[in-house]
Amino acid sequence: MSFIEKETNYFMFMQLKDLAFSFMKKDVDIQYNQVSFLDIHAPKVTISSFWENRTTKKHLGEKSDIYLRALGNYHFSDRQAFVQFLNQNQSNRLPAFIKQLTAFLEDIRLEEKIRSLRPGTGRSFSFRREQYARFFQDQLKVNRNRGFDSDTLFCYLSLAIFKGMDVFEESILTIPDATMAKIKERLYRIFDCRNTEEVIDLAWNIYEMTEEYVAIDMINAYFTLPKIKSRDMKENEEDESIDELFPTWSRKRKKETKETFLQFDDVDGEHQDTKFTKSPRESESTDQVMASVQGQSQQADLNDHSEASNQQLQDEEDKEEFNKGKANRYALAIEKDIEPLTEQDLNDYERLRQKVTLEKKRLVKLLTDILDRKKEHNYRRLHYGKLDKKLVRFLTEENPKMFVKKDEDMTFDCTFSLLVDCSSSMMNKMNKTKETIVLFHETLKQLNISHSVMGFWEDGLDSDDEYQPNYFHEVIPFQNSLQKSSGPHIMQLQPEEDNRDGFAIRYAGHKLSKQNEQNKFLFVLTDGKPAAFNYFQNGIMDTKEAIQQLNKKNVRTIGVQMDQQDEQQEKIMESMYNQHYLMIDNLNEMSAQFAGILKKLIMQSGS
Numbered sequence: 001m002s003f004i005e006k007e008t009n010y011f012m013f014m015q016l017k018d019l020a021f022s023f024m025k026k027d028v029d030i031q032y033n034q035v036s037f038l039d040i041h042a043p044k045v046t047i048s049s050f051w052e053n054r055t056t057k058k059h060l061g062e063k064s065d066i067y068l069r070a071l072g073n074y075h076f077s078d079r080q081a082f083v084q085f086l087n088q089n090q091s092n093r094l095p096a097f098i099k100q101l102t103a104f105l106e107d108i109r110l111e112e113k114i115r116s117l118r119p120g121t122g123r124s125f126s127f128r129r130e131q132y133a134r135f136f137q138d139q140l141k142v143n144r145n146r147g148f149d150s151d152t153l154f155c156y157l158s159l160a161i162f163k164g165m166d167v168f169e170e171s172i173l174t175i176p177d178a179t180m181a182k183i184k185e186r187l188y189r190i191f192d193c194r195n196t197e198e199v200i201d202l203a204w205n206i207y208e209m210t211e212e213y214v215a216i217d218m219i220n221a222y223f224t225l226p227k228i229k230s231r232d233m234k235e236n237e238e239d240e241s242i243d244e245l246f247p248t249w250s251r252k253r254k255k256e257t258k259e260t261f262l263q264f265d266d267v268d269g270e271h272q273d274t275k276f277t278k279s280p281r282e283s284e285s286t287d288q289v290m291a292s293v294q295g296q297s298q299q300a301d302l303n304d305h306s307e308a309s310n311q312q313l314q315d316e317e318d319k320e321e322f323n324k325g326k327a328n329r330y331a332l333a334i335e336k337d338i339e340p341l342t343e344q345d346l347n348d349y350e351r352l353r354q355k356v357t358l359e360k361k362r363l364v365k366l367l368t369d370i371l372d373r374k375k376e377h378n379y380r381r382l383h384y385g386k387l388d389k390k391l392v393r394f395l396t397e398e399n400p401k402m403f404v405k406k407d408e409d410m411t412f413d414c415t416f417s418l419l420v421d422c423s424s425s426m427m428n429k430m431n432k433t434k435e436t437i438v439l440f441h442e443t444l445k446q447l448n449i450s451h452s453v454m455g456f457w458e459d460g461l462d463s464d465d466e467y468q469p470n471y472f473h474e475v476i477p478f479q480n481s482l483q484k485s486s487g488p489h490i491m492q493l494q495p496e497e498d499n500r501d502g503f504a505i506r507y508a509g510h511k512l513s514k515q516n517e518q519n520k521f522l523f524v525l526t527d528g529k530p531a532a533f534n535y536f537q538n539g540i541m542d543t544k545e546a547i548q549q550l551n552k553k554n555v556r557t558i559g560v561q562m563d564q565q566d567e568q569q570e571k572i573m574e575s576m577y578n579q580h581y582l583m584i585d586n587l588n589e590m591s592a593q594f595a596g597i598l599k600k601l602i603m604q605s606g607s
Helices: 003-024 060-076 079-089 095-117 119-146 149-163 177-192 196-213 231-236 310-314 343-355 357-379 392-396 430-446 487-492 501-513 539-552 567-577 587-603
Strands: 029-033 044-048 331-335 414-421 451-458 468-476 519-526 555-562 581-584
Touching: 003 029, 003 044, 003 060, 003 539, 003 567, 044 060, 060 095, 060 119, 079 095, 079 196, 095 119, 095 149, 095 177, 095 196, 119 149, 149 177, 149 196, 177 196, 331 501, 343 357, 343 430, 343 487, 357 430, 357 587, 414 430, 414 501, 414 587, 430 451, 430 487, 430 519, 430 587, 451 501, 468 487, 468 501, 501 519, 501 539, 501 555, 539 555, 539 567, 555 567, 555 587, 567 581, 581 587
Parallel strands: 029 044, 331 468, 414 451, 414 519, 519 555, 555 581
Antiparallel strands: 451 468
């Protein structure tokens, strides 16, 4: 398994997600699947696993799937026509064949339409046709040798579209040459079809001409129709959307659920199987799907409040629900209590406080001077108001402004939350990290800026497919952040186990969004890529989505990555945080670099 190759897939998925969003104007989930299709109600677009071994630098094949689904099926396919077709096809003798033929012909119609509207898509579609033509030429021989009648005929008809009417001279199956010539002639009417209804009529017409020559239905799955559900069906179904609601818990409990892996109905176009055939399906190289990318749609029971603490039940803010994200369906937030301070905590904190005193004084003085200058500009040198006691400007300036406004306190209208990665990989970085946290806390406390400091980690040893406990150790809560004795609790942060960044960012961002200040900033101190149970494949995507969701709540998220500055790691940070991240390769300079970005953000918040 190559780490670099998997990271490249992450970046590709993000590009495709942005491309789908530009067409559909809504957030779209992108996944690998055996066949490509559009789930209109999720919404979701799947990329065919056919492209896994045929990818290019510009991902032409994957983009062609996005063009056909997010632009073609979503905007130019008749959904009601598909619903009627699927209902009619249920009693058909060869349902898989006619369904795949209809899906294939609709793709051809949409491809021509998209090419005419967006000529820039031509390169992707040309690559698509070239690759499928090679594939179906090989599949034709394989299916013919195995006696798969419908599959053989489907491959032949596909090649007739891709390579022309005279692609083969010999007869296919037992279909007479004259009949095959009429079938191909009818097949080419696809280029004259103007809508989905005409495509379906053409597919039924070809089916009627070939049905008597075909003994069994299709074995293999190459194409499928969009996944369509009527509104009545959707209202009666359990909600499976990614915006799940999740209550916060204060102590650990085991989540019990009886639900099993969600299986989709073949008629809806999710997964093809062998239920229409008499023989088992042969496995192929194109059948391999990134299983860990799929299967995240399970739903946990969220109504068991039996072990919630009394303190939490009384705290309405902590009981509020938040969107934890699809990838974190079984993640549970557990608040770790602040422990009593020890003599060692007090001594260690005082040592670090003395160490950052000079940097803190420099930072506080700079920011205080900036605030004073803004105050001078806003409240002095006015054309009207109360006469200023400083009259020297009357003699030194040609047109002096001698009046002032009533003196009012001026503050920085901002609040901060510092989220600290407490995974095991922080073992050799935690001491320097604490030094930076102390600087952060002491500076904001002196400037009277509300803030919080919270460590996070996942208990990897206790995690399984249906239970992933995530601990949050808020050593400095907002309500105590300006108290003189709050700092030493920072020393209680220690390296633990795994890090589920997307879930932690949602959790901390939810608390931060409820603060009254206008400018809200969330710092994430981390040493690398998210890593937790069943989180390897989708950790980066989930973290990116969490940050995007907080942006909509007016919470800016800044990533601070420590001690691992290489090109690949920087790409990961950029993919998650866009341009809002800081790379620190020398831990000895961490406090100074962090102070620089903290100063910049506070300066923007002066009011």
